[in-house]
Amino acid sequence: MDRDILFLSSNRYGDFPSRKTRFSKYLSENGFRVVYVDSPHTYLAYLKSGFKVENRGKIEQISHNFYVLRSFPIFPFFKKYRVFNKLDEEIYFRSIVSSLKEISFKPLLIFSYLPFFPETIMHFKAKTIYDCVDDHASFGGLVNRQFVNELEKKMVQVSDIVITTGNKFLKDKLRKFGKDPIQIPNGVDYPLFSKWLQIKDTLKIKKQIVYVGAIASWFDIELVKFLLETLPDFEVLLIGFNSVDISQLLKERNIKFLGKLPQDQFAPILWESAVGIIPFKINDLTKNIDPLKIYEYLAAGVPVVSTPVGNVSNLPVYVASTKEDFVEKIKIAVNEDSIEKRIKRTLDAKEYSWEKRSLQILRIVEDLLSGHSQDG
Template structure:
């Protein structure tokens, strides 16, 4: 059993953003008991150009050109801090065919490793635990080059279905999983799939920033008194996982209820088919800290995902974010949601979904509200971080 004082997480997502990210939440929690260095999203030269031209949001142009520090500290939990480092500009190679991609990959990885080692020396990070956040391509190229004590592959989606990662990520993931010390997934379905390749595969499900989202309940006492019509809400990115047919049926057959999407819309059919209805509201993404007041106006929430091979592997972040505020949740049976039996009703057809939503609007008994809040509290990121620690402490 090893004790890891320092953790380096190579992320596949930016630290900042308009939505909660599993890997970021975990690193914030782990920073309470460990020194944590988060390697931020590896922006390419193309990203830099688009950022300079104002065509791409979220690109840290000043940092990438050396006008601001690449290494900063961010707030963790309970007074802790996380080091967040913006890596050097990468070559855009993901679009290349396999042979060309693999020829240029060592250039990107070598540049990143050289500068990361300097940061590690500056911070005194030695024999660290490396957590790779869903980037097996870069992980393979970096393996064994950071004087690491152990490496964990943190897999929170099915990479072979992801449009951006499936071509090269699908090639690299099996070999990478065989060579790391452990794999941690966010759903039972993912664990079962990855365990075929790496026997040391574990499941730590997504959690919730309970202190933040539990604010919804208190805010709702005031917000709902000013709400004229009931509102059913959907929080987060709305993409091809959303069953538009089911939502449209609910919108059409429940004209006395408003349906609000809070977040980015990535599936055109959602706006094309639902935008014509007067009881559909589209609200742009908000910083996480601004979400509780929006959620407080909701009467019920929904997770109307299609049922397919992709969604089968999902344990949705939003389910516990809804529950932390005491809000009723209705979901399709897209994945194994047995953890929520008795608290989150499932509906498999458009007609059943609408009927279950109608019931949810009246599911306001104090004991039911408290059951939802208690379930979310048990699924907090603080508890998930403890589960994570049990696994890597055994390596």
């Protein structure tokens, strides 16, 4: 009999190589048949210029034992009002069930990243793992914080196992909701980012500061502007999807916006950069993060300077609380850096490999389905 796992993701497959895609693909390569369900989009998305979803709601085989159910539309306000949440939960459940019939898929396990539809989880009558990677109530937009927390509390309670990242605040929050979560921090494609070791004897470090990741509401534009003004001899490179106005930054002569690049293209940029930065605002959302980029920076050997967000203080990075301190920490990081220190960062970062993280997930899944318990 097929061992079927349904992955309910908060991202669309192919957007970027996330924790969700890593774990789901790994399970499909190790004895399970997996359907990865794209995060649904709301009808408001069609009001955006050029937005369209090809093959919406269609199930597509990507590789052996791995399928993707493409994004389909639901109504907005499901994170704000109960009536819309109930309506969308019904659409969400029925859309998934209808598509799964095409491949005779009957999930033994639900692996969810969405806290918004706990009733859907109960309808499937399967074992459930909830992997919480963000504080969903702290996102902006059409969100009622109290209502989202109510939904997440129920999600925790209906789940057999709760997992979260290396972030202490998220762990404490989920524990208050009724279960002690297993902590599995984010990881890195170690073979890719550590490739610089093969060219370490010829590596030339440039006077460039690099940021990789989403440029969104949590990105501190004023801090980056201050860096540009106070470190005129350094060039700042921004790599990633942009959803906010950064025109004031692009007026400066020592900045380049490279847009979204695949990992194999920005990894070499990291190798030759003087420092990697995480210039995030301090708020409830960023307090609860476990930044993927920090593991990529470290595996690439780059010194890292960050504002005090998430769990960064538990990692070997320079942490700065003010914009003046941020500049000073960049100077210190650059002055203290050496090829030997870069080699050590990279070798130590092997601990963060996705292979290691995924093996933990596989063991948890196997134990759950075999009836063994997991301790938090």
